[in-house]
Amino acid sequence: MRDARVSLVTLGVADLDRSSRFYEALSWRRTEAGNASVVFLQGEGTVLSLFGLDDLAGDAGLEAAPLPDFRGLSLALNLATRADVDRVFAAALRAGARSVKPPQTVVWGGTSGYFADPDGHLWELAHNPFFPLDERGHIDLTELGA
The missing domain is CATH 3.10.180.10 (2,3-Dihydroxybiphenyl 1,2-Dioxygenase, domain 1)
Structure with a gap:
């Protein structure tokens, strides 16, 4: 492991x-x-x-080549609450990110939003009530039998 x-x-x-x-x-x-x-x-x-x-x-x-807007990859940060998602999303925009999808309630019951960093790298911010976070903010799905 x-x-x-x-x-x-x-x-x-x-x-x-x-x-x-x-x-x-x-x-x-x-x-x-x-x-x-x-x-x-x-x-x-x-x-x-x-x-x-x-x-x-x-x-x-x-060889370096022009990068497409969508690269088939996103990095994700899971957060403890919807308010945390909104807070980090706003901080990213203030720092120079581009809003791709503002945080919103999603069909699976949590919150998700996307921003692109200044180079277009895609980040998801999410609050997933079904993925509990430990005291350090890490996801541990082993308790869920995943």
Whole structure:
């Protein structure tokens, strides 16, 4: 089970300073581990890495190409209440995010909304009353038999 986790998420970005300021405004803590090409931000149990888009493509041995608005991927932050979803969504917009879908009650009984960061990376903010959060804000579905 210890290997079934995401330790670090790397986002290709156009401007390291702009993206770093954006995520710092959302409570990610910039670390000293980076350099001129990469910024590492500490979150709760996850590190967010910001890498220049062309440099990231080169690191993977690929050519950088224009990115579509929808990339078939979203990152998600589950929160304890609907009010928390609204609060973080508003903070993201103030920091420079683009509203994709404002928080709303959804068919499965919770709240969900989407924003795109300054580089178009899609984030979902959700409150799911069926996914209880522990004291650190982590989802643990093992108690639900998942």
